Amino acid sequence: MTNRNILDGSGPLLPQSALWEPFIFTKEEIDAEIERLAAIPKPANGRRRSYFVHPANRRSVGLGPGIQVSLDVLLPGEETATFRQNSSQVNFVIRGQGRSEIDGQVRDTSLYDVWNTPSMRVYLHKNTGDDLYARLTYSNAALLEMMNIHFQEENPDIASPSENGHGSEEYDPTKVNPFGTFQLNEGGAWLMPYERLIDPPCHESPALFWPWADVKEHLDKLEALGKEYVGRRLYLLWNPATGRTNGTTPNFFATMTLRPPKIVDRPHRHSSAAINYYFSGSGRSTVEGKVYEWKAGDLMLSAPGWAVHNHASFDEPVYELTIQDQPLNIVMESLLWQESLKEPPALLGVQQGFATNRVEVAA
Numbered sequence: 001m002t003n004r005n006i007l008d009g010s011g012p013l014l015p016q017s018a019l020w021e022p023f024i025f026t027k028e029e030i031d032a033e034i035e036r037l038a039a040i041p042k043p044a045n046g047r048r049r050s051y052f053v054h055p056a057n058r059r060s061v062g063l064g065p066g067i068q069v070s071l072d073v074l075l076p077g078e079e080t081a082t083f084r085q086n087s088s089q090v091n092f093v094i095r096g097q098g099r100s101e102i103d104g105q106v107r108d109t110s111l112y113d114v115w116n117t118p119s120m121r122v123y124l125h126k127n128t129g130d131d132l133y134a135r136l137t138y139s140n141a142a143l144l145e146m147m148n149i150h151f152q153e154e155n156p157d158i159a160s161p162s163e164n165g166h167g168s169e170e171y172d173p174t175k176v177n178p179f180g181t182f183q184l185n186e187g188g189a190w191l192m193p194y195e196r197l198i199d200p201p202c203h204e205s206p207a208l209f210w211p212w213a214d215v216k217e218h219l220d221k222l223e224a225l226g227k228e229y230v231g232r233r234l235y236l237l238w239n240p241a242t243g244r245t246n247g248t249t250p251n252f253f254a255t256m257t258l259r260p261p262k263i264v265d266r267p268h269r270h271s272s273a274a275i276n277y278y279f280s281g282s283g284r285s286t287v288e289g290k291v292y293e294w295k296a297g298d299l300m301l302s303a304p305g306w307a308v309h310n311h312a313s314f315d316e317p318v319y320e321l322t323i324q325d326q327p328l329n330i331v332m333e334s335l336l337w338q339e340s341l342k343e344p345p346a347l348l349g350v351q352q353g354f355a356t357n358r359v360e361v362a363a
Contacts, residue, residue: 020056020065020304022287027297030071034095034134037073045154046080048073054301062142063301064273066325067252072125074098074133079126085152087141088205088249089117092277092321094297096133099126102207112212112279114237114256114321116249118205122156136277136299138323140251203241205250210237216319219258223317230266231356233258234322244349247327259283259318265310269345271336272326274303281318285311308341 037048051061052069063069068087074080091100097110102123107115117123127133144150181192215235222233234257237248248254259281267286282295285302287309294300302322303309329335330349338345339354346353 019288019307020054020301022285022290022292022304022307023054023063023301024292024294025052025299027295030094030297030299033071034073034132037071038075038132042075042078044081045083046074046078047083052299060142060145062145063275063299064142064325065305066140066143066146066328067273067275067323068139068142068145069275069299069323070137070139072135072137074125074127076127076130076132080124081155082122082124083152083154084120084122084156085141085150086119087139087144087150088119088251090138090248090252090254090323091115091117092136092138092254094134094136094277094279096127096131097129098133098135099128100124101126105207107209109209110212112319112321113210114212114215114248114254115209116207116239118207118249121207122158138252138254138275140249140325140328143251143328205241206239208237208239208248210254210256215256219256219319222258223260225358225361227260227263229356229358229361231358232265233260233263242327245327245330249327250331251325251328252323253326255322255324257318257320257322259311259313259320261313261315261317264312266339267308267310267341269306269308269338269341270303270324270326271305271334272324272329273301273305275323276300276302277321279319279321281313281316283311283313283318285309306336 033050037050040048042048050071052063052071053061054063061068091114093109093111093113095111097108099106099108100115100123102117103121108128109115125135141150179193181190181196184191215237219235225233234255236246237254237256238246239248242250246253277299278294278296280296282293284291284293285300287303288307292300302311326335333347333350335348336345337348337353343354
């Protein structure tokens with residue numbers, strides 16, 4: 001008799017899960033939710049928050065399977081308690097102005113500014129203006145919740161870490177494997193002792209800031225590429241700490257895109273999911289053959305993982321913030337990317353990627 005918790009996987013491969021449908025939260029819905037949050041009594045921790053949840057999601061409060069998007073609102077003069085969690089965040093202002101403090105680093109923020117909040121950093125937000133202060137917060141909390149490991153803390157009691165990360169405990173050579181980490185064979189396999197396993201090398205994970213005024217100055221120059229350009233006119237808000245994975249955080253990249261009027265992208269697909277917030281202009285997205293129209297102020301799961309899609313602008317320039325879980329997929333060696341449906345997909349980060357015609361267009 002087969003155990004009911006053992007699944008026979010012999011023969012044919014298990015069927016793939018159905019793609020999630022694209023989903024749009026309209027500007028009108030978001031504006032109404034901002035006003036609703038502003039009208040409720042101030043919570044004890046100061047956090048007026050709502051989550052954008054995909055209707056197919058039964059596992060977390062995510063708009064994408066591994067991407068949580070929340071709306072955070074503060075009234076003039078209000079500030080939150082301090083928080084920290086083991087998820088990392090991308091923050092984006094959609095109304096008003098305020099101030100964010102991350103581990104004592106203070107930044108004034110205004111409309112369409114972007115910054116990241118690294119994992120386990122103590123932070124708070126404050127409204128310093130006369131209008132409501134509204135932000136979108138993108139986080140990998142949805143993924144951590146599915147793994148049952150999302151740690152969150154309000155008003156954390158912070159102990160001062162020692163310089164070597166080992167508290168006050170003195171170095172004890174009897175606890176260190178005398179053989180260290182060494183190569184096992186000529187094939188390139190190694191062995192690592194427990195002492196190194198629980199004390200991996202550290203690298204700085206900085207909190208960085210991308211002011212919209214500065215980003216826009218460079219982004220607008222990409223309009224000169226013209227209609228012949230086959231790539232996308234965007235800049236990645238890159239965090240050098242993510243290295244070859246091209247991230248804004250270890251999980252996500254955030255890109256700012258300009259779409260001049262009447263520009264149509266080539267159909268393409270990638271295993272990373274994409275969430276777009278359009279803050280100027282209007283257009284359409286075609287996903288798996290179905291057309292979705294959007295406008296400024298709409299938030300959209302625009303590209304479920306591995307869905308064939310492309311985007312087009314209507315009669316005015318489009319500006320958008322896109323969040324994708326590409327860096328995570330690069331680390332997992334799962335980032336399949338097909339830049340053109342006429343080309344075979346590549347495993348980005350492992351195989352050579354794609355090129356555009358930018359050199360020819362710029363010549």
